[in-house]
Amino acid sequence: MNPIRIKKGYDLNVEGRPSDKIEQLPKPAYVAAVPEKIPFIKPRLAVKIGDEVKIGTVLFVDKRAPEIKFLSPGGGKVEQINFGPRRIIREIIIKLESEEASEAFEKVPETHLGHLERHDLVKMLLEGGLWPLIRQLPYRDIADPVKNPPAVFVSLDAGEAFQPASGVYLKDQKELFAYGIQVLRKLAQDNVYVTARHENREVPAEYNQWITHFYTGKYPAADPGVLLYHTRTSADANHCWYISGQDLLLLARLLKTGKYPVERIVTLGGTLCSDPGHVGTRSGVPLAHLAAGRKQEKNIRYIAGGLFRGYIAAENTFLGYYEKSLLLLPAGDQEEVFGFVRPGFNKPSYSRAFLSYFNTAALPMDCNRHGGVRACIACGYCAQVCPVDILPQLTFKAVLADAVEEFLAHGLLDCVECGLCTYVCPSKIELADILVHAKAAYYKEQTA
Numbered sequence: 001m002n003p004i005r006i007k008k009g010y011d012l013n014v015e016g017r018p019s020d021k022i023e024q025l026p027k028p029a030y031v032a033a034v035p036e037k038i039p040f041i042k043p044r045l046a047v048k049i050g051d052e053v054k055i056g057t058v059l060f061v062d063k064r065a066p067e068i069k070f071l072s073p074g075g076g077k078v079e080q081i082n083f084g085p086r087r088i089i090r091e092i093i094i095k096l097e098s099e100e101a102s103e104a105f106e107k108v109p110e111t112h113l114g115h116l117e118r119h120d121l122v123k124m125l126l127e128g129g130l131w132p133l134i135r136q137l138p139y140r141d142i143a144d145p146v147k148n149p150p151a152v153f154v155s156l157d158a159g160e161a162f163q164p165a166s167g168v169y170l171k172d173q174k175e176l177f178a179y180g181i182q183v184l185r186k187l188a189q190d191n192v193y194v195t196a197r198h199e200n201r202e203v204p205a206e207y208n209q210w211i212t213h214f215y216t217g218k219y220p221a222a223d224p225g226v227l228l229y230h231t232r233t234s235a236d237a238n239h240c241w242y243i244s245g246q247d248l249l250l251l252a253r254l255l256k257t258g259k260y261p262v263e264r265i266v267t268l269g270g271t272l273c274s275d276p277g278h279v280g281t282r283s284g285v286p287l288a289h290l291a292a293g294r295k296q297e298k299n300i301r302y303i304a305g306g307l308f309r310g311y312i313a314a315e316n317t318f319l320g321y322y323e324k325s326l327l328l329l330p331a332g333d334q335e336e337v338f339g340f341v342r343p344g345f346n347k348p349s350y351s352r353a354f355l356s357y358f359n360t361a362a363l364p365m366d367c368n369r370h371g372g373v374r375a376c377i378a379c380g381y382c383a384q385v386c387p388v389d390i391l392p393q394l395t396f397k398a399v400l401a402d403a404v405e406e407f408l409a410h411g412l413l414d415c416v417e418c419g420l421c422t423y424v425c426p427s428k429i430e431l432a433d434i435l436v437h438a439k440a441a442y443y444k445e446q447t448a
């Protein structure tokens with residue numbers, strides 16, 4: 001099998017990468033669901049303060065599609081519900097009991113899976129609160145349960161640096177993984193693409209039997225949107241679904257055990273993390289609990305969800321439904337409006353103008369912006385790194401001019417939201433932010 005070669009992209013070599021070591025964290029006192037961080041949904045509460053909930057009790061649903069349910073990551077009492085501007089539900093905080101009860105869902109023994117109707121399987125995943133783990137391209141919204149996808153991608157490798165390594169989360173999970181693949185085959189009429197890096201492989205060899213596509217390339221080559229862009233043969237394929245390898249194991253665990261699975265493997269890393277590595281914890285864990293004992297006592301900025309695609313989070317908040325990593329970085333002097341960080345002098349940089357370009361050692365990283373926004377200088381760096389051949393410097397101008405036909409022609413919908421164009425831009429233009437918002441606005445228009 002010839003690997004798919006992704007020529008563009010960029011690997012950032014910074015300090016604090018998580019080792020493969022895994023430590024089991026103690027149970028936290030509280031967990032929370034964080035509706036605010038789930039894109040494209042309008043949450044409607046199904047509980048109120050003081051309600052007793054079990055693991056797997058419905059906490060909220062999507063108003064526009066009430067069959068999309070989000071379940072409690074803990075058993076105990078709803079202690080607090082926090083709202084943001086315009087009454088957006090920010091967090092539903094649950095105080096955990098020492099003995100937590102679980103809701104019971106239907107179990108599907110492996111021998112029954114083949115006889116199950118597809119719509120029954122979909123219903124079980126919706127009821128079990130894990131359907132939102134399956135997402136669809138190009139907008140990355142929750143997969144539409146009534147549609148048949150052209151194919152579903154399973155990315156085994158971490159989507160970006162600092163996320164859980166496949167060698168860690170796949171260890172001793174072969175049976176569960178095989179079961180999960182059977183589930184996906186049923187959902188996507190056998191069109192399941194399992195992808196893994198060809199060189200420097202971390203995926204254990206026993207998983208080779210399921211891998212359908214190998215690839216080579218730098219970040220974000222593992223992204224299903226990138227692989228789709230380089231392999232698609234028809235416009236229909238643009239609506240493929242995708243799920244991460246770790247999330248596939250959760251689907252399998254739900255159906256096999258009949259319990260809502262709350263276990264998660266999460267990475268802790270970054271310059272101010274004293275022992276970067278993996279931890280076994282649970283969904284909705286408090287960030288302070290995750291960082292306890294590992295953070296260096298400095299002015300820390302918490303970045304949840306990844307270096308390029310993550311967001312700045314307060315210490316007293318909780319890990320969201322999709323997030324599996326926490327970075328601890330020096331806060332720097334200036335306010336940031338986005339979760340990824342910028343190069344500066346003696347700092348990691350894409351530009352050859354900085355000596356650090358020639359330094360092969362992992363460099364420290366902070367959140368300083370190192371200067372304000374300037375006009376585009378037409379350096380072309382953003383286009384050099386864009387893995388799906390968008391010209392971000394032209395596309396963002398079309399977006400600002402509200403030239404819909406033009407930004408679509410530039411390939412806005414192919415944008416995989418990797419954040420690289422913003423990272424490399426010497427003029428500090430929030431290219432990715434502008435493009436991601438334009439894509440989301442276009443999606444809303446199309447689905448209104």
Ligand code: SF4
Nearest residue numbers: 386415416418419421
């Ligand atoms: S336009 Fe920017 S954010 Fe989008 S795929 Fe290209 S580099 Fe990534």
Ligand code: SF4
Nearest residue numbers: 376377379380382425
């Ligand atoms: S990287 Fe920034 S300055 Fe350079 S071409 Fe792109 S938008 Fe313009």
